[in-house]
Amino acid sequence: MAEKRSNEVDGAFVEEGSVAGGSFVPVLRVPAVPGLFSEEGGATVLGNKCLACGTPYFPKAAECHNPRCGESRMADCAFGGKGVIWSYSVADFPPPPPHKFDKPFKSYVIGVIDMDNGLRMVGQMVDPLEHVRVGAQVELVVDTLYHEEGKAYTSWKFKLV
Amino acid sequence: MREVSVLGVGVHRFGKTGDEVVGTKSVTELCRHAVQMALKDAGVSWGQIEAVAAASSRFSGGKGWGLNGNDVVEDIGSTGIPVYNLSAGCAAGGNAFNVGYSLVAGGIHDMVLVVGGEVMPKGMIQTSGVEEATDPEFLRQRCVGMPGPSFWATLARRRMFDHGTTEEQYARVTVKARKCSVGNPHARFQKEISVADVLASPYVSNPLRLFEICPVSNGAAAVVICSAAKARQFTGKPVTVATSTVATIDFTDALPRGLAGPVPTGPSFHTEAKAAVMRAFERAAIGPRDISFTELQDNTCYYELAFPEEWGLCEPGEAQALLDSGQTTPVGRMPINPSGGFVSFGEATTAMGVWQIAELTWQLRGQAGARQVPDAKVGLAQTNGLGGNATAAILKR
Structure with a gap:
């Protein structure tokens, strides 16, 4: 997965969209559920x-x-901030609704993370299964979950440090 | 508290919608079969049943309100008796048994029917279906996408880290379970499979594979319970309910059930299941090493290894060595799920706690055929359900 760059443009977060004729087409980044997480000043x-x-x-x-x-x-x-992987699993099949995903479905790793801030959290891992290990250090990020009507819907995820 | 006996048990064989076993039968038809089998086994007539404790289903019958006990009474004959419909997710059958047991033990009724049945929708069990940001289960599925099998898979993966359990050992749990189910007339799957078969089945949620996770099934179970004094009028050898317990999750439970919780200072395990089982040991004054065999909720083969350790049936990390040396088979020193378990039956969710009581009863009567635990004296049953529900029961002869 290519690393996404998020930039704030006119108050809206955008992700790198398709480059048509050499011009940058921004895709509006919106939270999958509003009010749960923030990208301002770090995820x-x-x-x-x-x-x-x-x-x-x-x-x-x-x-x-x-x-x-x-x-x-x-x-x-x-x-x-950061934490360590307590355990992880893989969504090898598309989860039923209300989960949403880009088609065709691509399996993803789900991490259970013991954060330095005191929370044990669940979240998708940005990294592929081959690199994920119990005990590895990760950081909280905000990343795209799925696209709909030209928008990129985001959620919190974890990324290997 | 009065002593309570199991007088009769009945099960409709488990199957999948459209197959030769359950076909297109409704939950009412499945329950009717189980109830009539239990009444016949008990030697009592419908008119002698004084109350019904039923598991409430979210999926089938019950007029959409979980009134599954009312469906049974209407179908078999409205005698005006009290009906208790109990909802506890997949632990509902165990909860219904607990309420039935309490009614008899408390002297409210002499003869009670406990029943649970399901016609399950296909595929992974979906969440509430409510799209509300205030519903943690909605948030978990929308923002992460972590269905039941992935929850189990994180526990299975952690065990591999903690105790060095291998994927082949998980596969061998299924092989053992399916071997037990051969000749069990009520199991959905009754054929042996090999380690290679299991390891060739696709991952549902790595490290757990298709044959290591119980599918959903249609099925029903019923038991007739009564006071010990009443039981003596019917049989010289009743099976005794040593105890029945219910528990819910503790605040310290650290399993990844929601979006987040505090990082625990101690081990992570199913606090509701352990509390129900520990309460049962205490109330029955029966210790974990006194148990002849256990029927536990193996939604995945992981639980056959984890639960016996968490409850003190064996030492932490020991279960896989017991599996490898054949000690968890019906003839071993710690028989786990001699019925074949959920992995061989599939989960007819709310029927399971009642079905376990039927299996325990057949074992304790010596009527379990090829899966018989030699000289079975004390059996332990356990279920888990959504919402942090758990139940346990200990039966003895």
Whole structure:
């Protein structure tokens, strides 16, 4: 997979589109689900954290779910950075709806990542299976999930460091 | 609490829509067969059943509301008895058994029917179907695309890292399971397969292959339970329910079920399954090494190795050596899924917890034929379901 460059143009994120007649055709990058992650100032997912017991949440939790936490003091928190692969698997067949993907389907690696920020997260890996190992270091990125109506829909993913 | 006995059991053989076994039978027809078989086995008439505890299905019957017990009562005869429809995902059959057991143990009813049946849609089980950003399951499927088999595959991959389990050992679990199913008249698959066959089947989610993951099936199971005092009027050798338990997931559970959770400080395992099984050991005052055989939820062959270790049936990392030396077969020292398990039956989701009780009963009566565990005295059953549900039951003779 060619590495995608994301640039902010007039407030909209774009990815490198088809180059027709030598001119750059931008493809609008939009989140597959709005409000869950950000590309500004480095890729992060938008969650929160209980300041009382330190439990991190993604997506945001309205209240702390820790039954051993006496209070619930929630503060918004953007989680990004690096982590290590706890485990991984492969989507060898197209998952059923509501998953969306570009056709023809291409299998992808799913990583379970223990992040330095305290979250164990799931996400697609940008890298091919041959390079993925338990214990390898990765970083959070935002990358294209599928295309629809001329737009590139993005999600958080992980990339080997 | 009164002692509870299993008086009669019945199963409709599992199959796939359109095959020679289940054809186009409705869930009501499958349940009717299982219920009538259980009533006949118990030697009781429909009029003697005082209540029904049924597993609620999301997929078939139940008037779209999971009223599957009402379907059964309407079909066999409306006697006006109370009906309890229990929903717990794939653990619903186990939950229904627990409620039936509790009604009898608590002295509310003397004779209760527990039933579960399914006609499953084809392919991978889909999520709620609700396209809402507030639904974590929707977010997981839209933003990542991680269906059930991929969840199991991450656990299987981690085990390979932790304990050096090989893909061939996973394949051998399936080979063992399918060998057990030969001669089990209720199994969907009743033919042996080889390690080469399993390893030649395509990956569904690497490292797990098609023959290492249970497909969905149609099928039904029913059991008649009653107080021990009542049972003595019918048989000299009733099978006793030592206990039945239900548990849900603990906050510390670190398995990748949602989008994210805290990185755990300890090991990662199914907390709901372990809690249900530990509670069962405690309540029955029966230890893991007292168990003659286990029927556990093997949605994938991984669980045949992981669960016995998590529950103390053997040491951590030991299960694959026990598999390799034949100790998990019906004649070994730790028989796991002598029925052939989910891998041989396919999953008729809500029927499974009830079907396990039928399998345990046949084993404890010595009626299990080629899959019989010699001198089986105590059997353990366990199911898991969406939402962090789990159930366990221990039966003894």
